[in-house]
Every structure is written in structure tokens, then in C-alpha cells.
Amino acid sequence: MGKIVLDGNEVDFKQGQTIIEAAKDAGVEIPHFCWHPSLSVSGNCRVCLVEVEKMPKLAIACATQASEGMVVNTNSGKALEARRAVMEFLLINHPLDCPICDEAGECKLQDYTYDHSIGESRFTETKTNKDKRVQLGPHVMFDGDRCISCSRCIRFCDEIAGETELTFVKRGDRVTITTFPGKELDNPYSLNVVDICPVGALTSRDARFRARVWDMSHTNTICNGCSRGCNTEMWVRSNEIVRLVPRFNPDVNSYWMCDNGRLNTFRFVNAESRVDGPHVRREGKLTKVTWDEALGSISSEIKGINGKEIAFIGSPFATIEDNYILSKLAKSLHSKNIDMPEYIIPGSADDILIREDKTPNSTGAKLAGVVPQKDGLNLDGIMKAVKEKKIRVLFVMEEDIALLKPEYAEALKTIEFLFVMASNFNSTTEFANVVLPAATYAEKNGTWMNFQKRLQRIRPAVTTLDMDRSLDGLEMSRLDKFGTKWDRWGNYKKYDARPSWRILVELAGLMGDKMKFRMAEEVFDDAAKHIEELHGVTYDEIGESGFELTKKAVKV
Amino acid sequence: MAKKKRMKDLTLWERIYLPEVAKGLSITLQNMFRPAFTMEYPEVKFMPQGSYRGRPVLVLEEHGGERCVACGLCSRVCPALAIEIQAGETDREKERYPEKFEINMLRCIFCGLCEEVCPEEAIVMSKDYELAFTKREDAIYGKDKLLVPVAELQDRIEFLRSFK
Numbered sequence: 001m002g003k004i005v006l007d008g009n010e011v012d013f014k015q016g017q018t019i020i021e022a023a024k025d026a027g028v029e030i031p032h033f034c035w036h037p038s039l040s041v042s043g044n045c046r047v048c049l050v051e052v053e054k055m056p057k058l059a060i061a062c063a064t065q066a067s068e069g070m071v072v073n074t075n076s077g078k079a080l081e082a083r084r085a086v087m088e089f090l091l092i093n094h095p096l097d098c099p100i101c102d103e104a105g106e107c108k109l110q111d112y113t114y115d116h117s118i119g120e121s122r123f124t125e126t127k128t129n130k131d132k133r134v135q136l137g138p139h140v141m142f143d144g145d146r147c148i149s150c151s152r153c154i155r156f157c158d159e160i161a162g163e164t165e166l167t168f169v170k171r172g173d174r175v176t177i178t179t180f181p182g183k184e185l186d187n188p189y190s191l192n193v194v195d196i197c198p199v200g201a202l203t204s205r206d207a208r209f210r211a212r213v214w215d216m217s218h219t220n221t222i223c224n225g226c227s228r229g230c231n232t233e234m235w236v237r238s239n240e241i242v243r244l245v246p247r248f249n250p251d252v253n254s255y256w257m258c259d260n261g262r263l264n265t266f267r268f269v270n271a272e273s274r275v276d277g278p279h280v281r282r283e284g285k286l287t288k289v290t291w292d293e294a295l296g297s298i299s300s301e302i303k304g305i306n307g308k309e310i311a312f313i314g315s316p317f318a319t320i321e322d323n324y325i326l327s328k329l330a331k332s333l334h335s336k337n338i339d340m341p342e343y344i345i346p347g348s349a350d351d352i353l354i355r356e357d358k359t360p361n362s363t364g365a366k367l368a369g370v371v372p373q374k375d376g377l378n379l380d381g382i383m384k385a386v387k388e389k390k391i392r393v394l395f396v397m398e399e400d401i402a403l404l405k406p407e408y409a410e411a412l413k414t415i416e417f418l419f420v421m422a423s424n425f426n427s428t429t430e431f432a433n434v435v436l437p438a439a440t441y442a443e444k445n446g447t448w449m450n451f452q453k454r455l456q457r458i459r460p461a462v463t464t465l466d467m468d469r470s471l472d473g474l475e476m477s478r479l480d481k482f483g484t485k486w487d488r489w490g491n492y493k494k495y496d497a498r499p500s501w502r503i504l505v506e507l508a509g510l511m512g513d514k515m516k517f518r519m520a521e522e523v524f525d526d527a528a529k530h531i532e533e534l535h536g537v538t539y540d541e542i543g544e545s546g547f548e549l550t551k552k553a554v555k556v
Numbered sequence: 557m558a559k560k561k562r563m564k565d566l567t568l569w570e571r572i573y574l575p576e577v578a579k580g581l582s583i584t585l586q587n588m589f590r591p592a593f594t595m596e597y598p599e600v601k602f603m604p605q606g607s608y609r610g611r612p613v614l615v616l617e618e619h620g621g622e623r624c625v626a627c628g629l630c631s632r633v634c635p636a637l638a639i640e641i642q643a644g645e646t647d648r649e650k651e652r653y654p655e656k657f658e659i660n661m662l663r664c665i666f667c668g669l670c671e672e673v674c675p676e677e678a679i680v681m682s683k684d685y686e687l688a689f690t691k692r693e694d695a696i697y698g699k700d701k702l703l704v705p706v707a708e709l710q711d712r713i714e715f716l717r718s719f720k
Contacts, residue, residue: 098627099627099629099652099676100627100650100651100652132651208645210643212628212632212643215628215632482637487640487663488696489640
């Protein structure tokens with residue numbers, strides 16, 4: 001540890017840190033385009049020039065190591081003058097197409113132009129023309145004109161994704177980015193280059209032109225693609241998920257997430273197949289009924305049935321709260337048959353982020369009690385017993401078990417009573433007697449536990465029918481705040497769905513086991529009281545960046 | 557309460573009123589032979605100047621496409637939240653266009669901020685002031701009603717340019 005003087009204040013730095021890193025730790029942002037905290041230093045954008053006393057010329061803060069007693073001025077006249085000059089050079093060939101550009105609103109070049117540039121161009125010659133709308137890979141589009149040649153994307157592919165795919169070609173003002181001959185930007189992490197691009201040169205083909213940044217709300221949540229549990233931001237406009245973006249968490253995913261998680265994990269939330277309202281099978285067809293009717297038909301069906309003849313299937317996709325209430329209900333009905341399927345694809349993992357276990361909460365669900373009890377049946381046992389008609393009632397929570405194995409689908413044909421909580425109609429709901437609409441992970445509060453035994457919170461970003469954005473404390477965009485339900489944008493589709501734990505609590509109430517939970521946090525507090533590993537953990541403690549259970553074990 | 561005294565009681569001449577009636581009639585008669593200021597609307601239509609702020613419209617270019625690139629600034633600046641835009645991608649040189657562009661004329665307050673903020677001179681205030689509807693749904697103007705050929709908007713565009 002040493003000290004440098006930054007703009008007149010003494011600031012600590014660690015040995016080996018550069019000026020920009022030391023300043024960042026002290027809460028001072030030195031403008032930068034090419035520097036990124038987890039990429040190597042390239043030092044080519046020159047916008048981080050600062051004045052260091054006793055150095056003959058200005059130095060770039062990203063490549064100059066801090067040393068004891070250094071006096072750094074980021075806002076001296078000389079530094080500001082240099083920054084203005086650099087901005088002017090960068091803007092010479094940058095097109096003025098912010099109205100068309102998707103990056104507008106979250107563009108570093110836009111921000112720094114407002115902060116540091118003179119406001120008008122002295123450049124009267126023609127700007128260079130480069131290739132626009134180049135498809136670099138299956139997910140990424142490139143616009144040569146907008147590129148400021150910072151090389152962040154190139155360094156990302158080399159250093160983080162580990163696949164050398166992008167490179168600079170040509171020189172001077174003709175320099176542009178392209179893929180190596182015969183290669184495409186198709187590594188499993190390719191969309192991260194869109195996030196780190198400081199301008200709008202790289203855009204996601206999926207989210208291109210779909211919404212303006214300032215029209216969306218963003219909610220901190222977790223990716224459900226695998227047991228890594230990457231921290232994400234969910235961007236929503238008119239109650240529809242537009243894009244997922246990684247959120248920085250040094251212990252889980254750093255700044256990154258994989259393309260599969262980003263593109264494919266949220267599609268079911270706004271899919272055509274969503275279950276809208278409770279359905280009960282009447283004369284062979286699922287018919288929409290009221291909640292009271294549907295819950296009543298389940299409780300009257302179950303009454304008087306021996307616990308041995310009831311089985312429960314939980315889900316590693318559901319939250320700890322959901323699984324905890326399911327196991328609680330199983331206990332109160334004296335059933336020991338409770339299990340959940342596994343989704344492990346051997347060999348699918350890599351050493352960056354992707355894990356073999358394709359569910360976000362398998363460790364958490366087990367912890368919450370969704371494991372076969374002593375003398376109880378496991379999943380295979382349950383399905384075998386269903387076929388042998390030893391199990392008459394089956395509860396399925398947020399799972400499509402008929403899809404897993406053909407034997408399971410065969411067994412379900414003979415079941416006496418099948419109750420399914422599902423967000424979308426699937427092959428299991430085809431056999432169900434009652435289908436209750438379960439809220440998706442984008443519509444409820446809850447907790448997941450990833451492979452590191454790290455508890456992380458998911459938060460609602462999309463509203464269901466009985467939710468209200470402002471009353472339920474959801475993130476709101478400007479349109480959400482000021483629109484009325486009579487405006488077109490406020491008049492969006494809301495599904496009649498409820499979180500699984502709430503459905504089960506209501507059901508338990510009808511069957512005489514009064515559980516008094518009004519919100520997910522109360523369920524979690526109860527779980528923390530009864531599950532030893534969770535003792536003392538609260539939603540506040542989990543916070544935005546999660547809480548690792550093993551750490552607590554060390555502390556105690 | 558004490559009775560208020562008049563400043564001056566009317567004289568007999570004033571009290572009979574006849575001279576005043578004659579005076580008034582003479583003014584009426586004079587005006588009958590002066591040119592009329594009123595307009596026989598709707599038989600005669602008012603034709604405003606270029607500075608007039610009627611309903612906002614979108615400029616339809618000569619090549620048949622809209623000039624708007626769906627940047628969303630008008631929608632952002634609109635104090636009454638009247639404008640809703642959904643952008644889309646086209647093969648034209650400007651790669652972005654409004655798939656949907658709706659102005660809720662019940663919300664619009666004709667302030668002209670959308671026109672002022674537009675970087676493309678694509679939304680301008682027209683001379684159209686006849687905006688009556690019988691249903692709320694009719695008040696939402698889509699692209700079908702908003703797009704107006706550029707030739708019809710020359711007055712306004714020239715007016716705007718004279719202030720740049």
C-alpha cells in the first residue's frame with residue numbers, strides 16, 4: 001500500500017495498480033474507452049491522459065503505474081485541453097447517427113462528448129466510409145463507421161472467451177475490425193462484446209431496434225440457464241422482456257454471461273403457450289375456472305387420501321421458497337414421496353461460466369427439503385408407483401416430467417388425479433386434472449442457490465394480473481410511472497398467474513393447515529428458522545450480490 | 557346600510573334614452589357597409605400561416621418512405637406522453653424506421669416540442685386544425701393518418717429553417 005495525490009486528495013493504492021485503477025477504487029472516474037477492468041491494457045484511445053507532476057509529458061492513466069508520492073491531476077488545464085483534443089480526433093470520423101444508433105443513451109462516446117468536447121466540429125472534409133451492417137457472427141452486427149478502434153472486443157475474444165476470432169485490418173483512418181478468414185464471431189460468449197463496446201459499433205441482432213434504453217426499466221435478477229447463476233439485469237418495456245444483460249459480480253460471473261443464457265432463457269415468459277388463469281379438466285378438456293373453484297376441487301379430491309398414496313415433484317427451476325412450501329405441504333399430508341428431476345448434461349461445461357447442471361437452484365431445492373424422505377420414494381419410484389396405481393395423487397410443481405422419459409408419460413396416463421403448477425402448457429399439462437398458472441421467475445420474488453452454495457435473489461420485473469408495478473415495488477420506466485391503464489403502452493397483457501408457494505399456501509389453508517405467509521420474504525424467514533444451513537440469513541443479508549453459505553460456516 | 561348616493565343624477569334628456577338608441581343604430585348602420593372580419597366557417601376555411609401549430613404530422617419523402625428514423629426523441633420529450641413508437645429495421649440507407657408511430661390526439665397539447673427536438677425534420681406541425689372524433693379509439697392517429705407528403709408541408713419547413 002502506498003499513497004498518491006489525486007486532484008489534491010491523498011489516495012491509497014495497492015502495489016502494481018495503475019493510476020486509473022487507484023482512482024477507480026477511490027471513486028474517481030477517469031474517462032476511458034479502451035481500458036476495461038478485466039481486460040489487458042492496450043492504451044490506444046488516449047482519452048485517459050492525466051498530468052503527472054515531474055513527468056515531461058501527459059501520461060495515460062490506464063498504463064502508468066501508480067508509485068509512492070505521485071501527484072496526479074485529472075482536471076488540470078493541460079489534461080482537459082488534451083482530453084478535448086482527443087475527443088475531437090475521435091469524433092472526426094464518427095458519424096452523427098445517434099438517432100439511429102441503438103447505443104444512444106448508454107454510449108460512452110456520447111457521455112464524454114457532453115462532458116469534454118467543444119460542442120462543434122472544425123472538420124470540414126468528408127468523413128471516411130466503412131462497411132456498415134456487417135454480420136460478424138450469428139448474434140452480432142458490426143458498423144464500421146461507428147467504431148473508434150478501442151480493441152476491447154478483440155481483447156475480449158482473445159483473453160476471456162479464449163478464441164481468437166476478431167482482428168484489426170488496414171491502417172490509419174481506414175482501420176476496421178473483421179473476423180479472421182474462415183472464422184465467425186460465434187464463441188459461446190460472443191454477445192459480451194456488445195456490452196463492452198463503448199460505442200454502438202457492435203449491436204445485438206436480437207435486441208436491435210426493439211426499444212430505447214430510456215424507455216425500459218431494469219431489474220436486478222439471476223439467469224436461470226445453469227447452476228452458475230450469473231447476475232443479470234432484466235430490461236423490460238411494456239411488460240415484455242427485451243434483453244438480459246450481465247451484472248458485475250466478482251464472485252460469480254465477473255462482467256460476463258453466455259449467449260445461451262442471454263438469448264434463450266426468458267422466451268417462455270411471453271410465449272404463446274402461457275397458462276392464463278386456473279384450468280380444470282371437464283369432459284376431457286381443460287376449462288378456465290376461478291381460483292376458488294380450482295383450489296376447491298383439489299382440496300376435495302385429496303381429502304381422505306392416505307399420505308402414502310400422494311407424491312410431490314418439486315423443481316430445481318423453482319425458488320427455495322416454492323420448494324420449501326411444497327415440502328412443508330408434503331409433511332402436513334404425511335407423504336414421504338417427494339423428489340425432483342435432475343438436468344445434468346455431462347461434458348457441457350466449460351472452464352469459464354457454463355456448468356453441467358442446467359438448473360439454477362438444484363442445491364437450494366434439496367436444501368429446502370425436496371429430497372426423498374426416509375422410506376419415501378424417489379422420482380423413478382414415484383413414477384413406477386403411479387403406473388402400479390399405488391400412488392393416486394401427484395403434485396407437479398413447475399416441471400414437465402412427461403417430457404423427461406417416455407415411461408413417465410405412459411405412467412401419467414393412468415393417474416387418478418394429477419395437479420400441475422405450470423407457467424406454460426406442456427406435455428405434462430395434457431394429462432393434468434387441474435392446471436394452476438405458476439408465475440415465472442421474472443414475476444416473483446425468491447431465492448436461488450447456485451453451485452457455490454451462494455444464495456441469490458430473483459426479483460419481479462414483469463407484472464401478473466394481481467400485481468401492481470408501483471405498489472409491489474417493481475422497477476418502473478418513465479412510461480410505467482406516468483402512463484395510465486388507458487394508454488396503449490399501459491394496456492399490456494398481464495397473465496393471471498401466482499407464485500407456486502402462494503398457490504400451495506392457499507391450498508394448505510383449504511385443507512386445514514393454516515400457513516400464514518403473505519410474501520416470499522416471510523416464507524424465507526420461516527425456512528431460515530427451520531433449515532439449519534440457513535439460520536440467520538435474511539433477504540437483506542443476501543442483498544444485490546448474494547450470500548455464500550460456506551462463508552458463514554467459517555464465520556460461526 | 558346607508559343608501560349610496562349617485563355621483564350625478566341623470567338628466568331628463570339622458571333618461572328618455574332615445575338619442576342613445578339613435579347613436580347605437582347609426583354605428584350599426586355604418587358597420588353594415590364596412591368589409592366583414594368574420595369568416596363563414598365551415599363554408600369558408602381558415603388558411604393559417606406557416607407559423608401555425610396544428611396537429612403534428614410525419615413527413616413522407618418523395619421516394620415513398622417516411623423520413624422518421626424512430627429515434628424516439630419526440631416520444632421522450634413529449635410532456636403529455638402522447639407519442640408511442642416502435643422501431644424496426646429496413647434495407648433503406650437509414651436502417652431504422654418506425655414500424656408503429658402513434659400519436660394520441662387526446663393527449664397532444666400542440667406544444668411543438670416534438671418538432672423542435674426532431675433531428676431529421678421528420679415530424680412537423682401541420683396547418684390541420686379540424687380534429688373532432690366521436691370515439692377514443694379514433695383519437696389515436698397511426699401512420700396512416702400521420703404521413704403527409706413533403707410537398708404539402710413546405711410552408712412549415714421553410715418557417716422552421718428561417719429560425720435555424
